Amino acid sequence: MLTRRQFVAAAAGATVARAFEGANEPPAYAQRLGLAVSMDGDKTIAVPLIAAERPTSLPCFAGRSLPLWTFADGAWPSVIRLDLGDRLEATLDNRLPDDQSTSIHWHGIRLPNDQDGVPYLVQPPVQPGESFRYVFTPPDAGTYFFHTHCNTVEQLGRGLEGILIIDGDTTEPYDADMILLLRDWMIDLDAGEFMPFYTLRGAGRAGTYGRVRSVNGAINPEIPLPSAGDCRLRLINSDPTRIMQIAIDGADAAVIAIDGIAVQPFALSVAYMGPATRIDLAVRAPGEGRMARLIDRASDTPVELAHFVASGSARRTSAFDPAPLRASCIPNPDLNNAVRLRFVFNAGEAAQLLAAALDDATGTTLGSLCLSQRIFWTINGRAWPERDHSRLPPPLAVLKRGHSYVFELENKSSFMHPIHIHGHTFSFIRSNKQRRPAHHTDTLLLLPQENAEVAFVADNPGVWMLHCHVIEHQESGMMGYFGVV
Missing domain, CATH: 2.60.40.420 (Cupredoxins -  blue copper proteins)
Structure with a gap:
């Protein structure tokens, strides 16, 4: 028997599904959003986030080590993964240079106001040598990220960000589940140093674009996928500036979530991704030995951001009809x-x-x-x-x-x-x-x-x-x- 909460969520999902059918060409896929689930997690996940300068050589830095600001030793970006209903206790320890106060904003999370991370508005800025503990239970499953809200243009520009995944929204398992973090870097590779993160021209116009584009810290990386598998790709545009037009060449792809929240799956043609946007895709990987590509079509010359290579025996032989996610419990406005x-x-x-x-x-x-x-x-x-x-x-x-x-x-x-x-x-x-x-x-x-x-x-x-x-x-x-x- 359905609970009242599940019934309301199912009705809301059906309403959204009908709206998608009327707004997309080609029409949405056949499977409907799953019922929302209650927050079943019962764990407390304690995570230390030590903000500090750590010289790091990402693959996109051409062998150079740059003074990134990160939340953990040997890891960029930091990834936190919870089950829906789990309680997060994240302790921010500020070990940045002496002039850098900081804080953490949990982007897209509907959380208590005093945990939102905006300095002066809801909390004091965390000064060097100080710490602050964030404690909340995320109410929605999906793909999110976190970043500082102090001197954001430099701190985010130097890499001070992380990914927050809340599991519990699938109706059936995907054959792969991958995070793709998209961003530029304001670096001069010849000099091996950061460029200005803030310019008058950028601030007064479209923003300052980085010179080095990356996916998960690499330039056009090769990403393995299971042959003919239905794969969940969690795309996160964490760039401070760049607006992209995302497409997949060489494979069927459907949008299954926007900004962490499930949508009735619909075919991907080209999707705008502004800074801080997340789009979850279900992609039917090509056959063994074949390739698909993640493309940004925002400029006259499309840019290949990553390419996917399939291997192994075919996981699926049916027509592409991606499994939908579960409806959210976000209240519907009157x-x-x-x-x-x-x-x-x-x-x-x-x-x-x-x-x-x-x-x-x-x-x-x-x-x-x-x-x-x-x-x-x-x-x-x-x-x-x-x-x-x-x-x-x-x-x-x-x-x-x-x-x-x-x-x-x-x-x-x-x-x-x-x-x-x-x-x-x-x-x-x-x-x-x-x-x-x-x-x-x-x-x-x-x-x-x-x-x-x-x-x-x-x-x-x-x-x-x-x-x-x-x-x-x-x-x-x-x-x-x-x-x-």
Whole structure:
């Protein structure tokens, strides 16, 4: 007999499935989302996270060792894996250089406000020599990651990040389950050193792109897959800047989760992946000895990010119809009674001056512009007043706990902005620019001049960030917060 919780989750999954059928071409696959499960884990997982500078030679560094900042000796990135219902106790120990305070934000997790990791807003920054213990039970299975929220542009740029996997969302086992961490590195390989992580041009425009692209720390790695197996590929774009258009060449592929939350499987054509986005794919591996490729089609010349080589006897012979994941327990907003709030993301006056100077053929120089405050971006005409969060502005909005809200997100700038919400998960409703399936997301990529609507139940009390996840945009004004009371 179904519990009430399982019945509600099943009904919600069916509603999402119907929405996907109407929004995708080709249509969604036949199998439906599985029933949500209760949080069955009963363990406490204690994890030390010692943030320190550790010279590291990743395969993509061409034999050079660079001063990465990592959470563990001999491991990049750190990976934490829990069962749904397990309690995480992660102790952050700051052993970074003396001028580096830090914290950890658990990206995409609906967790208690005091565990969210935003310095000054919900916790004091963790100074060198200090520690802080994060304790929470993640309510949703799926693919997540964590990173610092202090001086993020440099700390993330130097590698201070990790992966958080919450198991418990499968309806049947996949033949392989692999994590693919996608990111650039701001390094000069000839000199063997990091380049500037923050530039005025990048902050005022599309962000500063790295020179070395990697998957799991390697350039175009070869990844073995079982022949004709249905494989789960957990793609995580942890890059501070780069927006990708992901495709799989040489194999059938379906999207099965977005930002950690299950969707009715639908065929992958090309998928945008902004910074901080996760997409889980089910891929039918090619036959033995054959190859498939992970491609970024965002530029005129597609870039091969990784290639998959199949081996062994064929695991499956049936037509590709990937096993779906289990529905989430995220509450459904009441759209008929939702309060609507408008958030406009735009360039500030300094960014407009910077863009004009960079495009000006008359020889205007950056030195002639007053850009010292580095405030380039705004939300509703307001910018966060300090890059390090230390001066808190008034909230963008105050929401009533348990009420439903529709956020109207308007990008009035000429650049893309991945908008990330803390402590909650959006339900996507509509857009004037993109044909998207209905789905849950914590980081919605807004195209230039795009107007999108998302909805959620404000069921998590506290003060929560809303910001662009192009980190240079975040740190030059495009961040704010809202309260839930």
